[in-house]
Amino acid sequence: MKLVWRSLSLIVFLILIACDEQTEKNEQTFKTTFENSGGTETATYQEVIDFYLNLAKEYPEIHVQNIGATDSGKPLHLVTYNPDGNFNFKKLQEDKTILLINNGIHPGESDGIDASMMLFRDLANNKIPTPKNTILTTIPVYNVGGMLNRNSTSRANQNGPKAYGFRGNARNFDLNRDFIKMDTKNAATFATIFHMVKPDVFVDNHVSNGADYQYTLTHLFTQHNKLGGAAGDFLHSTLMPQLEQKLAAHKWDITPYVNVFNKPPETGFSQFLDNPRYSTGYTTLWNTLGLMVETHMLKPYKQRVEGTYELMKQLVVLTEEHHKKIKNLRKEAQQTALTLEKYPLRWELDSTQVTTLNFKGYKADTIASAITGFNRLKYNRDSTFTKQVPYYNYYKGTEEVEVPEAYLIKKSWSTVLERLSQNGISYQTIAKDSVLEVEAYKIASYETYSNAYEGHYPHYDTRVTKSSKSIALEKGDVLVKTNQLGVRYVLEVLEPTAVDSFFNWNFFDTILQQKEGFSPYVFEDTALEILENNSILKDSLMAKKQRESSFANNWYAQLDYIFKHSQLYERAHLSYPIYRVTKGKYNLEGLIQ
Numbered sequence: 001m002k003l004v005w006r007s008l009s010l011i012v013f014l015i016l017i018a019c020d021e022q023t024e025k026n027e028q029t030f031k032t033t034f035e036n037s038g039g040t041e042t043a044t045y046q047e048v049i050d051f052y053l054n055l056a057k058e059y060p061e062i063h064v065q066n067i068g069a070t071d072s073g074k075p076l077h078l079v080t081y082n083p084d085g086n087f088n089f090k091k092l093q094e095d096k097t098i099l100l101i102n103n104g105i106h107p108g109e110s111d112g113i114d115a116s117m118m119l120f121r122d123l124a125n126n127k128i129p130t131p132k133n134t135i136l137t138t139i140p141v142y143n144v145g146g147m148l149n150r151n152s153t154s155r156a157n158q159n160g161p162k163a164y165g166f167r168g169n170a171r172n173f174d175l176n177r178d179f180i181k182m183d184t185k186n187a188a189t190f191a192t193i194f195h196m197v198k199p200d201v202f203v204d205n206h207v208s209n210g211a212d213y214q215y216t217l218t219h220l221f222t223q224h225n226k227l228g229g230a231a232g233d234f235l236h237s238t239l240m241p242q243l244e245q246k247l248a249a250h251k252w253d254i255t256p257y258v259n260v261f262n263k264p265p266e267t268g269f270s271q272f273l274d275n276p277r278y279s280t281g282y283t284t285l286w287n288t289l290g291l292m293v294e295t296h297m298l299k300p301y302k303q304r305v306e307g308t309y310e311l312m313k314q315l316v317v318l319t320e321e322h323h324k325k326i327k328n329l330r331k332e333a334q335q336t337a338l339t340l341e342k343y344p345l346r347w348e349l350d351s352t353q354v355t356t357l358n359f360k361g362y363k364a365d366t367i368a369s370a371i372t373g374f375n376r377l378k379y380n381r382d383s384t385f386t387k388q389v390p391y392y393n394y395y396k397g398t399e400e401v402e403v404p405e406a407y408l409i410k411k412s413w414s415t416v417l418e419r420l421s422q423n424g425i426s427y428q429t430i431a432k433d434s435v436l437e438v439e440a441y442k443i444a445s446y447e448t449y450s451n452a453y454e455g456h457y458p459h460y461d462t463r464v465t466k467s468s469k470s471i472a473l474e475k476g477d478v479l480v481k482t483n484q485l486g487v488r489y490v491l492e493v494l495e496p497t498a499v500d501s502f503f504n505w506n507f508f509d510t511i512l513q514q515k516e517g518f519s520p521y522v523f524e525d526t527a528l529e530i531l532e533n534n535s536i537l538k539d540s541l542m543a544k545k546q547r548e549s550s551f552a553n554n555w556y557a558q559l560d561y562i563f564k565h566s567q568l569y570e571r572a573h574l575s576y577p578i579y580r581v582t583k584g585k586y587n588l589e590g591l592i593q
Contacts, residue, residue, distance in 0.1 A: 030051070032051065033047055034114035034117075034302075037162075038302070039300070039301060039303075039306075040302070041163070042110040042301075043113065044150065045141055045144060045148055045165075048113060049140065052077070052140055055120065055121060055124060056079075059124040061083050061085060061123070061124050062079065062120060063080045063087040064079050064080075065077065067196075068189035068193075070143075070144045070169070070185050070186045071145055071170040072145035072169070074145075076189045077139065077140055078137060078197070079137065080135065080137045081123050082096075096323075097135070097201070097319055097323040098137065098197055100139075101136070101205065102190075103138060104141040104147055105175050105206070106167045106174075106175075106176065106206065107143050107164060107167070108164045108167055108207075109207035110161060111295050112204075115306075116138050128313060129317075131320040133323040134319045134320045136316065139190070139193065142186060143169045145186075146166045146170070146175075147165035148165070149166040150163050150164065151163065151165075151166060158297040158298075159297060159299060161301045169184060176277075176279055177278070178454065180277050180500045181502075191422045191424075194283070200319075201290075201319050201326065202290045204293070206220075207294065210258055211258050211379075212298060212379035213258060213265060214361060214362065214384060215254060215255050216303050217252055217308075217311060218256060218257045219240070219243070219291060219292070219293060219311075220256070220271075220294055221236070221239075221290065222280045222289065222290035222291070223272075223273055223284075223393075225350075225394060226273070226395060226397075227290075230332060231330065234325065239289065239322070243314060243315060247310065250314070252307055252310050253360060255360070256271065256357070259272045265359065265361060265389065266385075267389075269392070270393070271392065271395075274290070275499050276492050276499070276500040284488075287488075288330070289326065289330075293308055295308060334485050337487050337488060338487070340403045342400045342403065343403055343488070343491050345399045345491070345495055345499070346497070346498070350394040352394075353392070354391065354392055354394075356388050356390060358386055359386065360384065361387070362380055362383060363385065364377060364379055366378075404439065404482060405481065405483075405581050405583040405584070405585070407480045407490065407579065408436070408473065408479060408480075409478040410477050410577055411474070411477050411478060413578075420480065423489055425489065425490060427479060428479050428592040429478055430475055430478070431475065433475055434591060435471070436470070436473060436586065437468055438468070438471055438579040439466055439579065440466070440468070440575065441464040442574055443463075443512070444464055446460070447461045447462075456505055458506065459504045460504060462497045463497065464497060494578050508577065511574060512573075514570065515573070518563050520556065520559055523559055523563065531562065537565050541558065545558070
């Protein structure tokens with residue numbers, strides 16, 4: 001018996017030695033470029049992908065998927081960690097909380113790329129506690145083209161790493177402005193990932209600098225009023241302060257994103273409003289709890305990556321602690337979305353509500369520039385302070401719109417329909433030619449940016465008039481019901497006055513150009529005949545001439561006024577070609593059967 005026990009003890013001893021040797025081997029094998037360089041370098045694109053592929057070979061808890069295309073010609077990957085080894089998202093969504101981490105949207109801001117590699121490795125080899133109810137997923141590099149454009153000079157203010165990627169993608173788009181307009185293959189593939197994963201919590205890792213201060217870490221949570229409801233309250237009152245507390249307990253101070261540029265932050269600042277063009281603004285449309293991590297680019301690279309790692313680690317802990325609450329809040333928000341009566345299309349700062357931050361900053365001096373001779377801002381890092389700073393992080397919705405039962409879209413507007421499909425918006429086709437009375441918009445006014453912005457000259461401050469109108473529908477035209485989980489997305493893109501609507505992103509610019517006109521020498525006689533047969537128009541013309549001297553002195557404007565108020569004027573000009581069906585007006589099922 002003693003011999004048997006000695007033999008068993010020897011076997012156990014040898015197994016333990018073998019395990020220790022294997023663990024040590026794995027730790028050496030899965031050292032990142034960041035770690036091997038002493039915190040001065042970031043991994044290349046190929047090093048990142050190879051790291052995760054090798055990790056997946058070693059650990060069954062890690063799964064790597066090639067999801068779709070990017071503008072670079074290389075694929076977009078999704079890496080998933082699940083200790084149960086199940087990677088069927090439809091199944092996981094039933095009872096697991098899913099956290100999606102996006103990295104490298106701006107590849108020069110590479111902190112999250114390196115931090116996520118270490119986080120997934122440490123979860124796989126049990127260096128940090130295993131979450132039981134939380135699944136981690138990451139897009140290891142979102143802007144592949146930008147990461148392949150490696151250099152050491154494009155981040156003029158950044159303190160490391162030695163080399164990094166470029167902000168623009170392979171077609172020079174800033175991908176963090178592309179989530180609604182979807183000009184890039186990257187954005188289309190992101191939508192595929194997002195609607196496959198359906199994350200409960202979303203993190204996008206960034207680096208920025210608008211001022212100097214003591215913090216390495218800042219957070220930019222989804223604007224809580226815009227997220228809305230109990231989910232917004234939870235984000236603002238529970239998740240955010242608890243993350244701050246956990247980080248403080250691990251010696252990492254954090255503050256809200258310092259939304260200033262070239263001015264001292266102690267004068268106060270407001271929360272950045274993440275409209276739907278941005279990642280967390282986009283994910284909000286599906287009631288996902290969103291967070292951008294913004295490390296301070298003037299801090300050493302090693303410190304920034306380690307801070308990002310700790311923040312994500314603590315967020316995993318909180319997601320695990322509140323997994324049931326998060327799932328229930330999102331279900332509640334999704335059910336609320338199905339019963340929306342009104343929806344705010346614009347948001348403005350609520351200056352009546354203010355939060356006070358105990359802000360840790362540096363003394364700011366104004367001195368004469370040695371270059372220009374004008375005053376410049378200079379921070380003194382030897383002179384620190386902690387003082388109360390006003391922070392405005394409440395917004396209120398403005399310009400509410402009544403939610404229609406459905407929208408009608410002509411089948412010819414394929415670019416719109418493609419984006420609805422890519423975002424999981426369901427729609428049906430009209431079964432036969434029909435005539436319906438609908439709510440129609442006319443573009444009354446709009447402004448257009450004079451400089452190019454992300455491949456567009458976007459519109460803003462758009463105003464419309466609304467009227468009832470009979471329209472002829474053809475078989476195959478499209479009916480988009482609002483009673484679906486993506487209703488917020490539908491409203492944001494199809495209502496023309498919304499900040500990031502398809503109209504404001506130039507999808508409908510062809511309606512802004514008048515296609516037919518008149519020759520004055522011919523139209524003079526026609527105009528006279530029109531006035532003789534339309535006393536109301538004639539009176540209107542005379543009244544306008546009396547009110548407006550510039551109009552009275554402009555013969556062409558007067559002819560144009562008559563033309564545009566006659567049947568000769570083309571109906572398509574300024575007529576928004578998406579129509580609203582008010583609730584209860586029609587049996588919509590009869591239209592599509």
